[in-house]
Amino acid sequence: MELLLPEIGLLFWTLLAFLIVFFILKKYAWPAIVKGLNDRENSITEALATAEKVKLEMAQMKNDNEALLAKTREERGVILKEAKEIKDKIVNDAKEEAKAAAAKIMADAQSTIQQQKMAALTDLKNQIGNLVIETSEKVLRKELSNKAEQEDYIKVLASEVKLN
Template sequence: MELLLPALGYFVWTLVAFLIVFFILKKFAWKPIISTLNEREKNIADSIATAEKVKMEMAQLQSENEALMVKAREERAQMLKEAKETKDRIINEAKEQAKLEANKIITDAQASIQQQKNAALTDIKNSIGNMVIEVAEKVIRKELSNKADQEQYIRTLANDLTANQN
């Protein structure tokens, strides 16, 4: 049991040595240790605050990036839609222009054909009229080669004219 209970002398000298070391440490080492611990605690708190701030900034940047991506997708979709509408409009305008040009060409061609047809008919009529006059002239010259036949023919024509006037 003596080993379990220290003697009073050891206890007192241990207590005195402890108090001396405690006061020396308190006087010389306690303030630097406490200030170092406080400084370390402050650095850790600052690091945690900075990490939280960076985390919040990253979250904000991520949400901004997502918003920008959504906006970019919307703008891309809008640009594609506008491009498609422009393409369709240009194609429709080109089709309408082609139809107008085709109709104009057809109308001009029909007018040209009609004009050429009328000119050809006029030429044919003039040619036929000239041929008829030549044939009639030759027939009349042959038939009216004598004077009696001419007088008889003139009387017949005069009678036909008076009959047509009545």
């Protein structure tokens, strides 16, 4: 029962001990505890401010990256378009050169054919002329009295002639 109804002396000494501990804690411990809590609160506030700043910077970097990516895609499209135009130009130039070369070859071939044709005709005319001269010469050398014999002889000579 003493604990439920303590004596005045016990109460006095307990109160005195409590007040001494209270004043010592108030003078030495609480300022350190309060300073630590304030420091902790300041560091948390600074960390939150830094986090918010980093978040804003990340958002800005994301926007910059998206703009850079869009610009890069646009440049890629331009480069691809230019490459296609260059390819088409090269192909068209090659086709035009091939057509021009083919036309030149055809013209040269036709010119050569025409020259050979003219040479063959000239040669044929010369051979026919020579044959006519030879035939005429043979006819004149032979003196025939009969016109029928002369025509028979001409037919024999004409059948002997071989065209080269």
